[in-house]
Amino acid sequence: MGGSTAGKSLLKLRVIRADSVIPVRDNIVLVYPGTDLGFSNSLVRSFTKNIHVTIMIPISYLFFFFPFNRTGYDLLSKSIVIEEPVARASL
Known part of the structure; x- marks a missing residue:
């Protein structure tokens, strides 16, 4: 998946498509569809x-x-900048 420039990659950020953003709790949201932005929207x-x-x-x-x-x-292009999720190791 694309969605980040060199600077965003260093900061662990990504731009994704967000038709709908639903708050879940503090600083956590549910984003739909959460896919690549696509050429026209980018x-x-x-x-x-x-x-x-x-x-x-x-x-x-x-x-x-x-x-x-x-x-x-971001609203015009239906996008949102997110932090890349951190994979948690299984214990």
């Missing part, structure tokens, strides 16, 4: 992200007031 996300950062940098902090700290371009 193109929309990168284009709108560049527009937001370039033109609206003074007010870009306003975009973080959406649920689950999603930005405007």
Whole structure:
């Protein structure tokens, strides 16, 4: 699966598709479908992200007031940035 740039990989982050985000408990959500973003949605996300950062940098902090700290371009492209799940070893 794709979903991360070099910087996101170092920070153990991934961008996935999120048509629906349901809170489960503190900092844990259920994301549906949770698959790769796909070419068209990633193109929309990168284009709108560049527009937001370039033109609206003074007010870009306003975009973080959406649920689950999603930005405007995440909502438009139906995406969410998540931490990669850590595999737990069996005892």
